[in-house]
Amino acid sequence: MKHKNIISVFIFAIIVGAISLGCFFKPHTQYSESERRLLEKKPVLTKETLFSGSYTRDFEKYVTDQFPCRDSFRSVKALFSTYVFNKMENNGLFTEEGHISKLEYPVNSHMFDNAQQKFDKLYEKYMKDKNVNIYLSIIPDKNYFLAEKHGYLSIDYDAFIKDFKDRMDYMKYIDVLPMLSLDDYYKTDSHWKQEKITDVAQHIAQSMGADASAQYSEKTLDNPFRGVYLGQSALPFKPDTIKYLTNGILENCIVKYYDTGMAKEGDMYNMDKAYGKDPYEMFLSGTSPLITIENPSAKEDKELILFRDSYGSSIAPLLAPAYSKITVVDIRYIQSDFLGSFIDFDNKDILFMYSTTLLNNSMAMR
Amino acid sequence: MIFSSIAFLYYFLPVTLVLYFLTPRPLKNTTLLLVSLFFYGWGEPKYVFLMIATVLLGYVFGLLIERYRSKPVSKVFLTLSVLSSLAALGYFKYADFFIANFNAVTGLSIPLLRLALPIGISFYTFQILSYSVDVYRGETEAQKNPINLAAYVALFPQLIAGPIVRYCDVALMLKKREHSFQKINEGCCRFVIGLSKKILIANTLGELCTSFTQSADLSVLYYWLYVVSYMLQIYFDFSGYSDMAIGLGKIFGFEFLENFNYPFISKSITEFWRRWHISLGSWFRDYVYIPLGGNRVKRARMLFNIFAVWFLTGFWHGAQWNFIVWGLYFGILLTLEKFFFLKKLEKHPVIGHIYVLFAAAISFMIFSAENMGDAVSRVGGMFGIGVKSFVSAEFWFNLKNYAIVLLVACIGATPIMKKIKNHADSKWKNTFILDAFEILVPIALLVICTAYLADGSFNPFLYFRF
Numbered sequence: 036m037k038h039k040n041i042i043s044v045f046i047f048a049i050i051v052g053a054i055s056l057g058c059f060f061k062p063h064t065q066y067s068e069s070e071r072r073l074l075e076k077k078p079v080l081t082k083e084t085l086f087s088g089s090y091t092r093d094f095e096k097y098v099t100d101q102f103p104c105r106d107s108f109r110s111v112k113a114l115f116s117t118y119v120f121n122k123m124e125n126n127g128l129f130t131e132e133g134h135i136s137k138l139e140y141p142v143n144s145h146m147f148d149n150a151q152q153k154f155d156k157l158y159e160k161y162m163k164d165k166n167v168n169i170y171l172s173i174i175p176d177k178n179y180f181l182a183e184k185h186g187y188l189s190i191d192y193d194a195f196i197k198d199f200k201d202r203m204d205y206m207k208y209i210d211v212l213p214m215l216s217l218d219d220y221y222k223t224d225s226h227w228k229q230e231k232i233t234d235v236a237q238h239i240a241q242s243m244g245a246d247a248s249a250q251y252s253e254k255t256l257d258n259p260f261r262g263v264y265l266g267q268s269a270l271p272f273k274p275d276t277i278k279y280l281t282n283g284i285l286e287n288c289i290v291k292y293y294d295t296g297m298a299k300e301g302d303m304y305n306m307d308k309a310y311g312k313d314p315y316e317m318f319l320s321g322t323s324p325l326i327t328i329e330n331p332s333a334k335e336d337k338e339l340i341l342f343r344d345s346y347g348s349s350i351a352p353l354l355a356p357a358y359s360k361i362t363v364v365d366i367r368y369i370q371s372d373f374l375g376s377f378i379d380f381d382n383k384d385i386l387f388m389y390s391t392t393l394l395n396n397s398m399a400m401r
Numbered sequence: 402m403i404f405s406s407i408a409f410l411y412y413f414l415p416v417t418l419v420l421y422f423l424t425p426r427p428l429k430n431t432t433l434l435l436v437s438l439f440f441y442g443w444g445e446p447k448y449v450f451l452m453i454a455t456v457l458l459g460y461v462f463g464l465l466i467e468r469y470r471s472k473p474v475s476k477v478f479l480t481l482s483v484l485s486s487l488a489a490l491g492y493f494k495y496a497d498f499f500i501a502n503f504n505a506v507t508g509l510s511i512p513l514l515r516l517a518l519p520i521g522i523s524f525y526t527f528q529i530l531s532y533s534v535d536v537y538r539g540e541t542e543a544q545k546n547p548i549n550l551a552a553y554v555a556l557f558p559q560l561i562a563g564p565i566v567r568y569c570d571v572a573l574m575l576k577k578r579e580h581s582f583q584k585i586n587e588g589c590c591r592f593v594i595g596l597s598k599k600i601l602i603a604n605t606l607g608e609l610c611t612s613f614t615q616s617a618d619l620s621v622l623y624y625w626l627y628v629v630s631y632m633l634q635i636y637f638d639f640s641g642y643s644d645m646a647i648g649l650g651k652i653f654g655f656e657f658l659e660n661f662n663y664p665f666i667s668k669s670i671t672e673f674w675r676r677w678h679i680s681l682g683s684w685f686r687d688y689v690y691i692p693l694g695g696n697r698v699k700r701a702r703m704l705f706n707i708f709a710v711w712f713l714t715g716f717w718h719g720a721q722w723n724f725i726v727w728g729l730y731f732g733i734l735l736t737l738e739k740f741f742f743l744k745k746l747e748k749h750p751v752i753g754h755i756y757v758l759f760a761a762a763i764s765f766m767i768f769s770a771e772n773m774g775d776a777v778s779r780v781g782g783m784f785g786i787g788v789k790s791f792v793s794a795e796f797w798f799n800l801k802n803y804a805i806v807l808l809v810a811c812i813g814a815t816p817i818m819k820k821i822k823n824h825a826d827s828k829w830k831n832t833f834i835l836d837a838f839e840i841l842v843p844i845a846l847l848v849i850c851t852a853y854l855a856d857g858s859f860n861p862f863l864y865f866r867f
Binding site for chain 2: 039040041042043044046047050051052054055058059085086088091094095098099100102105108109110111112113115119120121122123124126141186187188269
């Protein structure tokens, strides 16, 4: 080829130059929709930050986060890693049976111990001398159905669950494993689908001596659900669809949120959040430290206190028909020491319902 | 700043290239010096002054050595030049090692200095040393222009990770060098190949190595998988950096010598060290081994010379006992080869290859360790000592997960691809398809490497101990 060197240098110059100009002039982006995280801010240049090296370190993080067309480049990387290098996982995420999942390995024994200590502390402080029935139910993340079967590193779920329930000898264990399958989870997200867990809710309620049986009408959200793993994996994947269940009992329930310490009435299904960054947050408005669900149509005057993680957001409404009042607590967002100011534990059913993911990564529990 | 970063590729490098090619020829070295100081100051703002001071001392002593070359005082200036360069290296790199060992022997508890090691100090110190010695020997003239000498020492392509470029190899190029589209194109392609070796192979294998170091599920086969991955990671990282340096050098009109030449195809450790980190090996040969007498001395003295060189080679890589043991381990192997079985190995290449890979595996396990105790434990682990199982779940997963990368790395560590390219060149030279292929492959690799960087993938810098 005549002028091969000139053509080659010219192409290099155009590509590097174009990307470079993009880097210099691209407007600042604050938030990554796909990764659901705040991006690095431009560091401030001072004598201290310069000579400590923090300015240059932070600048390199900043320019990586602010790289033009970053999501497209992340997809190129994911595709190359997956289809050329045939890597089984990319950044800890893998795809099998049409699902994206995240490796949950190994067992973090200190996290596991931490979760136990938090529960023990709650028991000692609020439940030990009270007339309460305490239950535990552990929800497997979807690796339980995928990882070992397809040759991925996996924690021993049976041993994990057995070990934890053996430590919680003051709780009665409710086993939900037989009622779950991979199909009960979103394909692009870690969570379970509400429309698939009515039997789980009924089983849990029955195990606590309550009746959560009810007929629901199924509604479909007209907003595609790009689950948390979809953006993180950067692979081309079809989004999920969120369906949610409702009926007259749920519509009559009074839901109060205590995000600021004061009660604020809201909806069981938050339609603003349904069209927000994470549509799964429509269930009980996502992250909230304390919520009460009062059911005026309840047949019995029976109350439940539900300690839960995000899996609990979608199942709590399905337990509402069985109780006159459910208090939903997320100890990742409220100090356990403050609970006594808001909750009377006496004569209540108390359910600790947590996913294996959170028990294995329990640092956020307070 | 490291080459494999967004900040370098799309901020520093484009601006540098524009400035450099816009600068009139007589001022190009000044531009190179300024951008190199910025490059170094970006990562080490405090230590840029140390480097400037080292260069100034080298410059002054160089002139004095030349001025009094035939007189005894020139030796004094050479000694002062060597000592001043080594003093900085000794203080920043080795002070804590000596204090810790002194404390251990005497039972004292002299506090450690805990100084951050100036990046690249081992490389630029050796360059200054070689310059002073070459001027003393009369092999090169002293550089009269301090900008040119500073540009040589601080030249950013080879500043933080080598190769160790000798002044006499680039003295003429500092005065006059050619720039052409052919050289720029060759430089771009070489740079991208090095970048790909670093980002796609070395960093990916680095993930596997990190998994191993964090694992609680070790097994004999996992130790072996780790050491193979580590050998390849280090090779692709080091040789990738050398490729990037050589490529950048070409873009700016320099010709640096090759630093790696497929070391894993060697049939003896003697050959391995002719192919591995060539600039370091030849530096120790020319500035330590030969001045000590080399081979032309009595056997006992020659043994001393060999072990002195390998002790220093190990110590150069890091101020820890495992690096010293690593160097002496090679000293032992090289001595055994020299006196007993080098010729036999050359006659039986298959045995030679197996022996080299095995011996290199042991050496890299020592090299990878955090300390000497860790090195003993890791080498033991390769043979089942202190390891409960022969095979583990993590081994199988990582073998499957990294199989293609390992295969690509194994092929890339041999001259197979080079032979295929040479064959294609001879058969289809100047054909449109081959030319298009040669243009498009580096471009595609650059895009993929950029994608890895934009993703914020694992990207360690391995030279912080050097």
